[in-house]
Amino acid sequence: MDDLIRYSVITEKNPREIVLLRGTGCRWRRCRFCDYHLDFSRDTAANTALNLAVLAQVTGQYGRLEVINSGSFVDLDPSTMDEIERVCAEKHIHTLHFECHWRDRDAIDALRARFAARGVTVRIKIGVESFDADYRETVLVKGIDERDPAKIAALFDECCLLVGLCGQTADSMIRDIETGLAHFDRVCVNLMTPNSAPLQPDDAVCACFVREVAPRWANDPRVDLLLHNTDFGVGGTEHA
Numbered sequence: 001m002d003d004l005i006r007y008s009v010i011t012e013k014n015p016r017e018i019v020l021l022r023g024t025g026c027r028w029r030r031c032r033f034c035d036y037h038l039d040f041s042r043d044t045a046a047n048t049a050l051n052l053a054v055l056a057q058v059t060g061q062y063g064r065l066e067v068i069n070s071g072s073f074v075d076l077d078p079s080t081m082d083e084i085e086r087v088c089a090e091k092h093i094h095t096l097h098f099e100c101h102w103r104d105r106d107a108i109d110a111l112r113a114r115f116a117a118r119g120v121t122v123r124i125k126i127g128v129e130s131f132d133a134d135y136r137e138t139v140l141v142k143g144i145d146e147r148d149p150a151k152i153a154a155l156f157d158e159c160c161l162l163v164g165l166c167g168q169t170a171d172s173m174i175r176d177i178e179t180g181l182a183h184f185d186r187v188c189v190n191l192m193t194p195n196s197a198p199l200q201p202d203d204a205v206c207a208c209f210v211r212e213v214a215p216r217w218a219n220d221p222r223v224d225l226l227l228h229n230t231d232f233g234v235g236g237t238e239h240a
């Protein structure tokens, strides 16, 4: 997956630069909607080389940088983390966003402390996908063994939700977004797009989301609406 676009600039709603880095890979790998975990390598030296080249593109133009990788920030190698820290200092990044799976939450405090010591605020995003715990764990198999949204949100700042799947309705999607906004600073809503995973988009639910749900938050600066999983500018291919 080395032809992926790994650097982009988000100009609307919380403008920031975004980099798609590569680590040793998501250690959960069971989410039934996901093939993103295929973007990994066990070759740490190769990961470092790739990530440093991507991070070299960061300009610091907004003072905000979002770092994503399949899995959690803990799956990035130490040299890459050192380079992120160095780039933050050099490019005057004041806010740094990372992703973290629920099972890696114990590493968050140390990450916040590490960057706070350099004057950088860390914002952590968790993929919750749905606050309907039964749906989330039996259909999506997300791996979050906590039902209470407030307890999930306690350690995290932002969440991702997934819409456009069989079994969802306008009401359930609206309820998920409202719950996310009640407990998190920001919500990123991803419309399911076709991939190689077992769960695939439900066309009727996707149309319902676009027609009845998305317009409610089209201008809300706290809500990112991704109708394509490459809408942040990363994750596609140069020739896609």
Ligand code: SF4
Pocket: 026, 027, 028, 029, 030, 031, 034, 035, 036, 037, 070, 071, 101, 127, 142
């Ligand atoms: S959605 Fe995230 S946690 Fe789930 S398998 Fe994919 S990369 Fe891993």
